[in-house]
Amino acid sequence: MSLTNGWEMVVGLEVHTELKTATKMFCGCANSFGSLPNTNVCPVCLGLPGSLPVLNARAVELAMAIGVALHSTIAPSTFHRKNYFYPDMPKDFQISQYDLPINVGGFLDLPDGSRISIERAHLEEDTGKSTHLGGSGRIHGADRSLVDYNRSGVPLVEIVSGPDIRSSTQARDYASELRGILMATGASDGRMEEGSMRIDANVSVRKVGQPLGTRCEIKNLNSLRSLQRAIDYEAHRQTVILEEGGRVRQETRHWDENLATTSTMRVKEEADDYRYFREPDLVDLIPDEAWQARIREGLPPMPAERRSMLGARLHEPSDSLLGAVSVVVDLDLDAYVSSARDAGVPAELALPRAANELATDLGGLSNLSFEAFTATLLMERSGELSPTQAKSVLAELLASGGEPRAIAAKKGYEQLETGAVASVVAQLIEEHPDEWSRYRDGDEKLAQFFIGQVMKRTKGQANGKDVIAELHAKR
């Protein structure tokens, strides 16, 4: 959605991603989602007196990898204490990079060609997770909060974009492309539903060409859909206030997915005085040239490059094929497509089979070797299998593995002799004289009708190409 009446929205995003390390940022506790509550905790991440943090080298490397992928400058950096009181943070401060972040500047190019600037991408630690009981009446008599510190101290990178985003669609595209990059670098698993990637959106509106308006920050958006809806709602809300002559108040707002509205969480005031000061228990982080070079060299291709590699072999890149390219890269199915292509399967066939058939059963990929995928598509290509049959062989391979030729034989996919196809076509022409004469008069749509009828009658065992050839011959 875009705004009307000369208004435009100005949006910047802060994306927090948990890093895929084995241990937490400053201690050796396991960084794992779904453990029993308070089983991955120690004196450091519980903030017990006398404990000392030691920085995780892998977290630094993943942060640098994110920086390289976003064209940032890797800079000498430091850690600060951000002081505030909240039960999910037992130390009463969060260790975060502040005025000197590890990654400075950069940009991210979106598939539509637009470029969003990156201001910084810095390291910080996550907090514990609190569950609020009572109030809602779900647990009778309970009026308290329960805290699990397993997440306390998990390494995060916060990526801050410039205020360059101008629509909710662009915001979604940015978040989606960034998610792909974070997954490609190996920094994140990108699981938004598990909270491993969370987004805050800074939204303001202005008349085109005017100075920036007052912004509101919407906290903790945890799906691309929520992000897009929350931004649309918030920009509309602010526009209405300004149209009516009111003023937007700078505040933090909460998105309610069920009500589809944002509401005031707190107004910016004294509470935001975090008394930042240097963390005295950590020294400066100054990755040398050799360390940086190792990260640069170890970085795999990013989604944009992978898309152009897959798309480059297409003779006629239609929208649907380009869509398939995006899906294949998003789901990390590139290797299936390229190994099929290397064996002579056209990308035009391999891409949709990967984007449609494989995408429906990602859990089954462990059953499907590149060779089996390629062999199935070669059989389809040669006409040994009809498209319907090839899809069904792939479904079977994903469900329980095996060898394509054996599965085809078991399913009885031995194609009808050309002679048998000819006799079915002849029969159908007799039964549908009107359709046949319209086809003969040049109505090509009816070819599909006849193919469909042949498939129905032969239970999908005819080869579509044979049917077309037969129709042409009789025309």
Added chain:
Amino acid sequence: MSEPLRREDVAHVAKLARLILSEDELNRFTQQLSQVLEHAHDMNSLDLANLVATAHPFGLVNVVRDDVTRPSLDHDVVIAMAPDAQDGRFAVPRILGEAP
């Protein structure tokens, strides 16, 4: 010499640190903290123009550890430290509002 420490500044910092101070304490701490700050201001008499700011007396950088798990505390030990617990979690008075 920068501005002298005001009583309101001390009251503000105390509030942020969740400290409840009496009028007497406010006066006393304002005076004591002023002396500490004055002592730090003695540094201004030195010529430090050619020195880079540092937060550490040591010249250490890049102190890191390998990403290898180490045993965490026993769950029972952890929960025994909690003021109250429920379902293996620390139980605290219900929190109003979200974390800043």
